[in-house]
Amino acid sequence: MDTDADSAPSDGLAQARQTIAQQARELKRLRARLEQEQFAEKLSSALSLASTTGTIGSPVTHSRLLEMIVETAAHVISARAAALFLLDEEKQELVFEVALGSKADEVRKFRVPLGHGIAGLVAVSGQPMALSDASSDPRLAADIAERVGYVPESVLCVPLFYHDQIIGSLELLDKEGAPSFTSADIDALGLFANQAAVALQQSRTHQNLAALVREIVDSVSEAAADERQALDEGAGTFAAAVEEDESFRRALGLAHLVQEIVSQGEDEFEACQSVLGAFAEYLRLRPRPAGAFGGER
Amino acid sequence: VTGEQRPAWSAAFAPAALRAVEPIPQIDEITPEWAWAGSTGAGVKVAVIDSGVDAAHPAVGGVSGYLAVSPEGDELAYSEEPHEDVFGHGTACAGIVRTVAPDCEIYSIRVLGAALRGRGTVFAGGLRWAIENGMQVCNLSLGSTKRDLFGVFHELADLAYFKNVMLVTAANNMPIPSFPSLYASVISVASHDGSDPYLIFYNPDPPVEFGAPGIDVRVAWRAGSWITVTGNSFAAPHITGLVAKILAKHPRMTLFQMKTVLRALAANVSHDQRARAPSPFEP
Numbered sequence: 001m002d003t004d005a006d007s008a009p010s011d012g013l014a015q016a017r018q019t020i021a022q023q024a025r026e027l028k029r030l031r032a033r034l035e036q037e038q039f040a041e042k043l044s045s046a047l048s049l050a051s052t053t054g055t056i057g058s059p060v061t062h063s064r065l066l067e068m069i070v071e072t073a074a075h076v077i078s079a080r081a082a083a084l085f086l087l088d089e090e091k092q093e094l095v096f097e098v099a100l101g102s103k104a105d106e107v108r109k110f111r112v113p114l115g116h117g118i119a120g121l122v123a124v125s126g127q128p129m130a131l132s133d134a135s136s137d138p139r140l141a142a143d144i145a146e147r148v149g150y151v152p153e154s155v156l157c158v159p160l161f162y163h164d165q166i167i168g169s170l171e172l173l174d175k176e177g178a179p180s181f182t183s184a185d186i187d188a189l190g191l192f193a194n195q196a197a198v199a200l201q202q203s204r205t206h207q208n209l210a211a212l213v214r215e216i217v218d219s220v221s222e223a224a225a226d227e228r229q230a231l232d233e234g235a236g237t238f239a240a241a242v243e244e245d246e247s248f249r250r251a252l253g254l255a256h257l258v259q260e261i262v263s264q265g266e267d268e269f270e271a272c273q274s275v276l277g278a279f280a281e282y283l284r285l286r287p288r289p290a291g292a293f294g295g296e297r
Numbered sequence: 298v299t300g301e302q303r304p305a306w307s308a309a310f311a312p313a314a315l316r317a318v319e320p321i322p323q324i325d326e327i328t329p330e331w332a333w334a335g336s337t338g339a340g341v342k343v344a345v346i347d348s349g350v351d352a353a354h355p356a357v358g359g360v361s362g363y364l365a366v367s368p369e370g371d372e373l374a375y376s377e378e379p380h381e382d383v384f385g386h387g388t389a390c391a392g393i394v395r396t397v398a399p400d401c402e403i404y405s406i407r408v409l410g411a412a413l414r415g416r417g418t419v420f421a422g423g424l425r426w427a428i429e430n431g432m433q434v435c436n437l438s439l440g441s442t443k444r445d446l447f448g449v450f451h452e453l454a455d456l457a458y459f460k461n462v463m464l465v466t467a468a469n470n471m472p473i474p475s476f477p478s479l480y481a482s483v484i485s486v487a488s489h490d491g492s493d494p495y496l497i498f499y500n501p502d503p504p505v506e507f508g509a510p511g512i513d514v515r516v517a518w519r520a521g522s523w524i525t526v527t528g529n530s531f532a533a534p535h536i537t538g539l540v541a542k543i544l545a546k547h548p549r550m551t552l553f554q555m556k557t558v559l560r561a562l563a564a565n566v567s568h569d570q571r572a573r574a575p576s577p578f579e580p
Contacts, residue, residue, distance in 0.1 A: 121348075121384045121386060121409075124409050124416065125386065125409060125438075125439045125440075125530070126439070126440060126441070126442055126469070126473075126475060127438070127439060127440070127467065127469065127528055127529065127530050128528060129526060129527070129528045129530070130526065130527035130528065131524055131525065131526050131527075132513050132524075132525035132526070132527070133524060133525045134524070161442065161473050164442040164443050164444050164473070165442075165443075166442070180513065180525075180527070181527070182512075183488060183490070183512050183527060186527065186528075194473070
């Protein structure tokens with residue numbers, strides 16, 4: 001669909017209508033798909049609830065989000081314990097971020113080389129895996145078992161994908177009331193992991209903002225050390241101000257929304273682009289009351 | 298018209314060049330007896346492209362050759378020295394292949410390892426080596442999700458098809474596109490919960506075409522151990538073993554014939570017309 005700003009003005013409204021109709025069809029299709037995936041819907045709403053109450057996207061509660069992901073997964077799939085690992089791309093290590101279990105505090109930030117244990121294998125192969133008799137080979141789950149405080153009977157582990165990148169893995173230990181996890185559990189946890197990875201990456205992006213600004217200033221600055229320090233302080237103040245700024249928060253909220261839509265796939269990306277483009281064009285072409293330009297906060 | 302004036306690619310069909318090929322029996326008459334009875338997979342080269350294979354594991358019973366691929370700067374390094382299995386995953390796959398095709402020649406092509414930077418390209422390097430070095434069946438219980446590598450894997454899958462190297466791939470259980478399991482030129486496999494290694498199903502709704510045991514399967518693992526696992530990774534090697542077994546008995550069979558044979562032998566192929574789901578081609 002053509003969304004160029006220089007389309008003939010008379011086409012603008014018709015095109016916007018057409019695009020909106022297309023979007024309505026797309027939404028209907030997506031909704032139908034969601035209804036089929038009842039489970040994903042439930043988890044999705046749990047995460048969006050967290051989002052609207054301000055849990056997601058706020059730097060101070062990034063670690064709370066990670067806990068929430070693990071708790072939700074463990075609760076819905078009825079697992080006795082759970083752990084979440086994030087990939088440190090540079091060091092090629094998995095960082096043990098959250099563990100639900102008796103020794104949860106001890107494991108935080110524990111690192112394992114990528115490829116170690118089940119979590120490492122899953123993060124490398126991109127394939128989910130379930131084990132029914134993990135205890136028969138303690139080496140398998142030694143990384144988890146020792147840290148969480150017991151040897152599990154069953155393990156279910158899925159990779160966390162953001163777009164086509166593996167950003168970590170999510171592992172559940174010991175299915176309640178059953179000897180092992182089922183293939184339906186694998187599918188369900190896989191769907192959930194996709195939702196969780198989006199929320200997680202969004203939160204991480206926000207968390208990294210101040211560090212990122214500082215990094216940019218560092219990388220472009222050839223200045224002397226004392227000037228650099230002044231720049232660093234300036235960058236820190238700037239980042240803090242930006243994060244406190246209401247308009248930034250609103251823009252970030254919108255960006256998160258768009259990010260969530262476009263992460264669904266190429267079709268969703270194009271639909272989103274078409275709708276926003278057409279709406280912006282419609283606004284540009286619409287007769288504008290004097291003084292309304294810009295608005296106020 | 299002389300041969301030289303023929304359009305490109307037509308030389309193979311000139312009367313003097315035309316080669317006779319073997320018929321296969323009527324599809325309805327394909328039976329396990331015809332397909333693999335008496336075959337042990339002997340002489341068929343099977344590449345297990347994975348985390349390495351533990352040759353000493355009783356379930357594996359020896360490995361005929363090794364290749365370890367690892368990144369070295371921007372290049373790939375290849376070593377044909379014997380290696381270990383760094384996870385157990387490759388040993389599990391090799392053990393399953395052996396249960397079905399006990400005498401096939403297993404080659405361990407290790408592309409998953411400790412130094413994993415650029416692992417998609419390492420995987421592609423191992424796959425290319427297998428295709429170009431006489432492997433007849435490749436078990437791919439792994440995949441890449443990197444869009445950048447879509448073209449690379451697509452080219453390799455086509456190359457394999459033209460060389461009649463059969464790529465048996467585990468479908469991704471995750472709702473994420475993964476290559477090469479989504480290409481038409483591979484045999485894509487997911488799990489069913491049966492335990493008979495010869496029980497296969499056909500899915501008329503691709504990309505995943507075949508189902509094999511992959512739920513709570515007892516498999517060989519690292520350091521001589523055994524575990525019970527679930528995943529499409531363990532369904533694919535069942536089909537790999539069957540393909541090796543069939544190829545040993547019918548060495549000139551092509552990939553498209555192989556898919557036809559596997560489909561004919563699937564347990565859900567019904568000869569009772571009333572039991573079949575309606576076909577889009579029938580009114």
